[in-house]
Amino acid sequence: MRASARDEEYTAYVTARLPWLQRVAYLLCQDWHRADDLVQTAMTRLYVNWRRAGAVENLDGYARTVLVRVFLSEQRTGWWKRVAVAPDPPESAESALTADHDARLDLRAALAALPPRQRAAVVLRFYCDLSVEQTADVMHCSTGNVKSQTARGLAALRRAFEPAGVWEGES
Template identity: 50%
Template sequence: MDDYVEYVTARLPALHRLAYVLSGDAHRADDLVQQTITTLYVKWAKVRRAEHLDRYVRSMLVNTFIDERRLAWSRVRLFAAPPERISPEDDRDERTAVRQALARVPRRQQAVLVLRFFYDLPVAEVAEILGVAEGTVKSQTAHGLAALRRLLGEQTVAVLTEER
């Protein structure tokens, strides 16, 4: 199990970043990562031989994020709204608006948009991670961008997709 500990220790920051971008909440990100590495531990003997281990683990995390809405406890909230965060950066308002809009997009579309635009992954890799056809990734991207356009306005989405 030393190789498991070594792998998880090395990949923990990247997993947490992905979970945070998907969920928009540091505590939810911690929970997603914890659930993912726990599942990884249980399957480690088999999984460690995977050809693309990082891609496999990233898939586990994204699927955990997508599937968590089906669980009843995911609807339990301690607060009516998350506490406001203060960031010293100038683009805080824009990032907050994008994060809030992204949270209102269906989970699979969120995952596709995050993997395509925040992680700059090609359509084929996103399809493999999500276990869907490339056409599904393309349509989910189009639907997700259309939803963001409705929520944010055309200019903001255009800037986001051009920065890619």
């Protein structure tokens, strides 16, 4: 394949799938700026390996796997602990008043509080709709690990949304 044809194919793919990749990255890291950095790193790796990526059956799965591995790798380096980015300002006062917006913010905060591997397992299983086996493949771990990480993550999310006093015998 000619280099220009390969570049055009890569550019067409990234242009079409960029919003989806950014949403997945945001769900993983809970920061739009960092999500952009993750996607940029993942897309660079995808470009370097485009010949191999172009030969796979599920290109979206391949790109998602690269993205999740970039995220998990970054978590191990500690970069995310050294660099703090201020949160985005609210979009508008009007949209901040809606219940859906509040619920979304609560869910994002609860998701952000999960440890990275639990967050990755929950995002891959429920946002990306992957099976336990597919998630294990993406995360380079056993299916049992995926099940336990997912169960722990869901339990933490449930606790975050329980009304106060439920476990203290209050009604």
